[in-house]
Amino acid sequence: MKVNYNSRYAGKYDQIWDLPESLFQPQLRLVLQKLEIKHKPRILDVGCGAGHHTLFLENSFDGETIGLDTSIGMLKQIQKKGAEIKLLRACGENIPLMNNVVNLVFISYVLHQSEEKEKLISEAYRVLKRNGHTAILTSSHNQLRSDLVHQYFPRILEINLKRFPPLDEIKEMLNRAGFKNVSFSEISVKQEASAEEIIERIKGKPMSVFNLLSEEEFQSGLRSFIKNLRSKYKDKLTYKDSSSLITANKLA
Numbered sequence: 001m002k003v004n005y006n007s008r009y010a011g012k013y014d015q016i017w018d019l020p021e022s023l024f025q026p027q028l029r030l031v032l033q034k035l036e037i038k039h040k041p042r043i044l045d046v047g048c049g050a051g052h053h054t055l056f057l058e059n060s061f062d063g064e065t066i067g068l069d070t071s072i073g074m075l076k077q078i079q080k081k082g083a084e085i086k087l088l089r090a091c092g093e094n095i096p097l098m099n100n101v102v103n104l105v106f107i108s109y110v111l112h113q114s115e116e117k118e119k120l121i122s123e124a125y126r127v128l129k130r131n132g133h134t135a136i137l138t139s140s141h142n143q144l145r146s147d148l149v150h151q152y153f154p155r156i157l158e159i160n161l162k163r164f165p166p167l168d169e170i171k172e173m174l175n176r177a178g179f180k181n182v183s184f185s186e187i188s189v190k191q192e193a194s195a196e197e198i199i200e201r202i203k204g205k206p207m208s209v210f211n212l213l214s215e216e217e218f219q220s221g222l223r224s225f226i227k228n229l230r231s232k233y234k235d236k237l238t239y240k241d242s243s244s245l246i247t248a249n250k251l252a
């Protein structure tokens with residue numbers, strides 16, 4: 001169930017998720033600030049994608065940010081933005097960095113795509129300096145279940161429940177790797193959009209999981225989605241977009 005972030009999809013992904021900073025980044029910044037990340041930290045963004053968080057991290061901390069991703073298409077999207085960010089084309093399960101060199105390893109919506117999650121987490125531990133932190137952004141199973149999209153694309157929920165590790169499992173993997181002080185927070189933002197705006201967004205397959213459906217299956221889900229949304233929501237609808245942030249640190 002591997003998603004192919006080729007150049008075509010990378011460009012599209014970048015466009016769809018190039019949302020204003022106002023979304024949940026202020027909340028994310030608050031949580032990260034509480035971690036007491038050292039002055040001029042070195043930050044590694046594993047599975048940085050098109051760089052939305054990489055650029056946010058670069059602008060939030062006065063240090064060095066490194067983006068790492070397996071997809072050349074995604075890394076090219078960051079390059080186009082012209083920011084001075086060091087980029088590594090590599091797997092999170094085999095990070096081409098020495099031991100104990102990074103202050104924060106950020107992993108946003110990558111763990112569910114890794115076929116060796118335990119290895120990825122232990123690599124994050126290895127490259128972290130003593131007193132370094134990891135911050136993992138993901139969706140809990142409850143968050144996946146409450147996503148509006150899943151009501152119309154039930155197989156997406158089925159696929160995602162298999163791909164996304166439950167939060168308890170992530171905590172166990174972090175503990176096994178040696179991490180301490182594992183803590184969870186919900187990062188959420190209230191969104192408002194018209195039915196037509198949401199329909200346009202779904203047509204663009206905003207989540208990689210859509211690419212795991214056959215085109216027929218996608219079109220059939222889309223038809224019922226459009227029909228129901230248009231009949232139920234004449235005005236703007238408000239909904240909550242939530243993610244789970246897990247932080248932990250390396251003491252020894």
Ligand SMILES: C[S@@+](CC[C@H](N)C(=O)[O-])C[C@H]1O[C@@H](n2cnc3c(N)ncnc32)[C@H](O)[C@@H]1O
Nearest residue numbers: 005047048049069070071074091092108109113
């Ligand atoms: C859903 S995107 C998330 C991108 C970005 N972190 C964000 O939150 O916007 C997942 C990204 O992880 C990358 N990826 C998937 N598996 C990976 C792995 N094992 N090592 C490094 N990158 C990986 C994909 O190429 C893709 O760019």
